[in-house]
Amino acid sequence: MPLPLPVPAPVPADPTVLHPMPEQPRVVLLKPLVTSPLIEVGEYTYYDDPDDATAFETRNVLYHYGPERLVIGGFCALGTGTRFIMNGANHRMDGPSTFPFPTMGGSWAEHFDLLGDLPNRGDTVVGNDVWFGHGTTVMPGVRIGHGAIVGAGSVVTRDVPDYGIVAGNPARLVRTRYSDEDVARLLAVAWWDWPARLITEHVRTIMSGTIADLEAAAPERRHG
Numbered sequence: 001m002p003l004p005l006p007v008p009a010p011v012p013a014d015p016t017v018l019h020p021m022p023e024q025p026r027v028v029l030l031k032p033l034v035t036s037p038l039i040e041v042g043e044y045t046y047y048d049d050p051d052d053a054t055a056f057e058t059r060n061v062l063y064h065y066g067p068e069r070l071v072i073g074g075f076c077a078l079g080t081g082t083r084f085i086m087n088g089a090n091h092r093m094d095g096p097s098t099f100p101f102p103t104m105g106g107s108w109a110e111h112f113d114l115l116g117d118l119p120n121r122g123d124t125v126v127g128n129d130v131w132f133g134h135g136t137t138v139m140p141g142v143r144i145g146h147g148a149i150v151g152a153g154s155v156v157t158r159d160v161p162d163y164g165i166v167a168g169n170p171a172r173l174v175r176t177r178y179s180d181e182d183v184a185r186l187l188a189v190a191w192w193d194w195p196a197r198l199i200t201e202h203v204r205t206i207m208s209g210t211i212a213d214l215e216a217a218a219p220e221r222r223h224g
Contacts, residue, residue, distance in 0.1 A: 045073070045077075047078040060081075076128065077132065079133050080135070082138075083138070133152030154169065160173070
């Protein structure tokens with residue numbers, strides 16, 4: 001009697017491929033795309049744009065004159081037109097004019113010290129598994145929690161809690177996706193930190209299972 005053939009092990013998607021959907025060049029993974037040392041993106045985070053998704057670094061991260069960083073976690077989905085406004089966009093507001101005269105050159109450049117104390121909210125940080133709708137804008141220094149959803153056309157001016165849903169201009173919290181207790185459970189599971197093999201094995205649980213299902217599949221439960 002012939003022995004049964006071994007079942008092939010599940011194969012994770014390749015996080016280093018620029019175009020994970022070859023038939024859809026409008027979709028790019030950002031980690032293999034970005035080159036700036038001031039931008040950090042986790043694995044599998046993608047951007048979708050029918051014009052030129054590969055121009056994300058220059059068209060969607062604006063006024064990034066440093067040294068603030070843009071940090072985006074893994075498994076995030078960025079709809080077309082998602083933009084991050086960085087601190088370089090700020091102007092003085094404590095005098096009669098907001099115009100940045102020193103940047104125009106000539107003898108005006110002698111007054112560059114006037115631009116040395118602009119408002120600065122620090123790094124912009126996005127957690128893991130965040131979904132950005134079409135045309136969203138994130139203002140400087142905002143922190144967006146894990147599992148959040150940002151509605152289409154929103155302008156995010158303040159921090160967003162883990163698993164919060166925000167919408168509007170300025171974006172306001174519509175509701176949270178889970179109770180505080182369940183959010184704590186999800187953060188403890190942190191499926192986005194699992195080995196790729198385990199994520200691959202439990203894709204259906206991650207997408208449509210319960211929190212209890214995720215907890216049962218977590219590495220510490222299986223091997224601890």
